[in-house]
Amino acid sequence: MKRKVWNPYLAGALVGVLLVLSVLVAGKFLGASTTFARGASVIEKAAGIDPAQFEYFTTKKGKYGPGSLPNWQLMLVLGIILGAFISSKWSGDFRIQAVPDMWRQRFGGNPVTRAVVAFIGGVILLFGARLAGGCPSGHGLSGLAQLAVSGFIAMAFFFIGGAIAAKFLYRQRGK
Amino acid sequence: MSLIYGFATGIIFGFLLQKGQVLRYDKQVGALRLLDMTIVKFMFTAIVVGAAGLYLFKDLGLIKLHLKATSIGAQIVGGSLFGIGWGLLGYCPGTAGGALGEGRIDGFWGMLGMLGGGALYAAVYPFMKANIISIGKLGKISVPALLGVNHWIVIIGFAILTLLLFGYFEKKKL
Numbered sequence: 529m530k531r532k533v534w535n536p537y538l539a540g541a542l543v544g545v546l547l548v549l550s551v552l553v554a555g556k557f558l559g560a561s562t563t564f565a566r567g568a569s570v571i572e573k574a575a576g577i578d579p580a581q582f583e584y585f586t587t588k589k590g591k592y593g594p595g596s597l598p599n600w601q602l603m604l605v606l607g608i609i610l611g612a613f614i615s616s617k618w619s620g621d622f623r624i625q626a627v628p629d630m631w632r633q634r635f636g637g638n639p640v641t642r643a644v645v646a647f648i649g650g651v652i653l654l655f656g657a658r659l660a661g662g663c664p665s666g667h668g669l670s671g672l673a674q675l676a677v678s679g680f681i682a683m684a685f686f687f688i689g690g691a692i693a694a695k696f697l698y699r700q701r702g703k
Numbered sequence: 704m705s706l707i708y709g710f711a712t713g714i715i716f717g718f719l720l721q722k723g724q725v726l727r728y729d730k731q732v733g734a735l736r737l738l739d740m741t742i743v744k745f746m747f748t749a750i751v752v753g754a755a756g757l758y759l760f761k762d763l764g765l766i767k768l769h770l771k772a773t774s775i776g777a778q779i780v781g782g783s784l785f786g787i788g789w790g791l792l793g794y795c796p797g798t799a800g801g802a803l804g805e806g807r808i809d810g811f812w813g814m815l816g817m818l819g820g821g822a823l824y825a826a827v828y829p830f831m832k833a834n835i836i837s838i839g840k841l842g843k844i845s846v847p848a849l850l851g852v853n854h855w856i857v858i859i860g861f862a863i864l865t866l867l868l869f870g871y872f873e874k875k876k877l
Contacts, residue, residue, distance in 0.1 A: 531722075537869075539723030540745035544752025546715055551757060551766050554708040558716065560796035564814070565821035572822060584828035592825070600709035605800050607713015608720065612804030615721035624806040628728035628793065639808070646792050646809040650799070650816020651823065653788025657796060658824040659831055660781025661771050665797040667778075668746060671771055673753030675846045675857055678771045681778040682785075687735070689786015694735035697790065 532619045547673060556600050557674075559666030561657035562592065563605050569594045634698055656689075717801050726801040728793035728809065735790055740877040747865045754858050770845060776838025777831075792816070 550556050569579040573594045579585040585593040616622035626639035635641060657663040660682045662671060668686065671679020720726050723745045733739030760766045789795055792813040794802050799817070802810030824831075847854040871877075 533724055534719075534722040536723045536725070536741045536745040537748045539719045539725075540748030541752045543716065543719050543723075543745070543749040544756065546712065546719070547749065547753040548756030548760065550708070550712050552760055554705065554712070555766070556705075556708065556712070557769055558712075558797075560800075561817075564796060564817040565824060568818045568821035568825065571818060579825075582825040582828065583832075584825035587828075598706060600705045603706045603709030604713035604716065605797070607710040607715075608717035608797060609713075609800040609804040611714035611717025611719075612721040612726055612801035613717075614714070615718040616805035619722075621721070622806050624808065626808045628732075628807070628809065630729045630732055631793070642809050643812040646812040647816035647819075649788045649791030649793070650813035651788070651820040653785050653792055653813075654796065654817040654820030655824045656781045656784030656786070656788055658781070658821065659835065660778050660785055661774070663785065663796045664746070665795070667771060667782075669749055669753065670769075672750045673757055674768050674770055675754060675758075675854060675861075676770045676773070677841060677844050677846055677849055678773040678778055680846065681773065681775060682782040685779055685782025686786045686789060689783040690735040690790040691737070691786070693787045693790025694732050698732075698736060 532621045543669070544673070547669060554600065556604075557666070557670035558604070559601060559662060559670060560605055560608075561654060561663035561666060563597075563601050564654050565592050565658050566594070566596050566599075566602070570597055660685075716797075717804060720798060720801045721805055726794070726798050726805055726807070726810075728802070728807070731795070731798070732790065732793045738877070740872045744869060744872065747868070751858075751862050751865050754861065758854050758858060768845075770843040772843050773841040774836045774839060775841070777836045780835050788820075 547558055569585045572579045579594055590596060627637050627642045631642055660667060661678060662682060664686060667679045667682035672683060724730050725742050725745050730739060730741045734742045761768055794810055794813050796817060799810040799813040847857045
């Protein structure tokens with residue numbers, strides 16, 4: 529249990545078991561991206577912007593509106609933060625790091641540059657996830673495990689889009 | 704009770720993601736650059752185990768599936784946009800929080816961006832619904848239903864393809 533790294537096949541298989549147990553016990557499939565859209569509606573409301581002016585926050589009986597929080601998935605996302613913290617602290621793997629190693633080698637160690645690109649990436653990624661109807665947890669893991677057609681298409685394009693972006697960012701200089 | 708289940712499930716999920724090293728930027732972008740397939744090994748093992756378990760309990764009448772509706776337009780355009788953002792951030796919505804949990808500050812900036820992306824999507828949703836989500840709507844359909852075959856044939860076929868893929872990764876030390 530204290531080993532820093534588990535075999536990815538073992539850790540992945542246990543996540544498969546976790547998904548099945550969650551559906552069996554709580555009737556809930558793993559997913560994450562909707563929480564950020566719901567979070568945006570809560571922030572808009574707190575800032576005095578009426579979320580109800582946007583159809584998205586009132587559609588499906590307010591499924592994505594400010595009244596939908598707190599809910600199961602928000603607690604899942606918060607739980608992931610704590611679970612990763614416990615695991616990394618326990619095995620001595622926890623490390624405060626503003627710039628990932630691979631990024632540093634290519635673009636240098638400026639934390640502001642990294643923060644700006646991470647923020648922009650987050651904006652585009654969540655916009656895409658809400659349009660697609662899910663992220664690698666909802667469409668990828670839960671969708672593919674249910675053999676959903678939507679999951680296969682979405683997951684394929686997650687990788688295609690990501691591979692193109694990564695190819696562009698890490699292209700050889702001078703080419 | 705639902706909130707407690709969510710939190711407990713999240714803690715276990717976060718623990719396993721951290722142990723599998725799936726939360727690292729270097730692993731996620733490493734997979735997109737086809738250099739390190741750790742996250743693909745993790746994810747596809749979870750999918751095969753999950754598929755076998757979910758369909759077993761569905762056949763026993765103990766659970767109901769919850770398929771997301773297929774819209775070819777939404778999943779191609781949205782999926783591609785997601786991918787581009789994923790390549791820039793290096794974390795997905797589930798793993799950005801986990802990355803923050805193991806001390807990676809850029810996960811936090813990504814999560815702030817995601818809140819902005821949610822607001823932006825809500826603002827243009829009517830346009831997307833009329834022009835993109837409307838393309839190629841097939842409803843809540845699974846691959847076995849589309850092909851008209853038993854779901855276990857698809858699960859076994861998927862498992863064999865996954866094993867062949869894993870064999871290739873191990874041979875190439877990816």
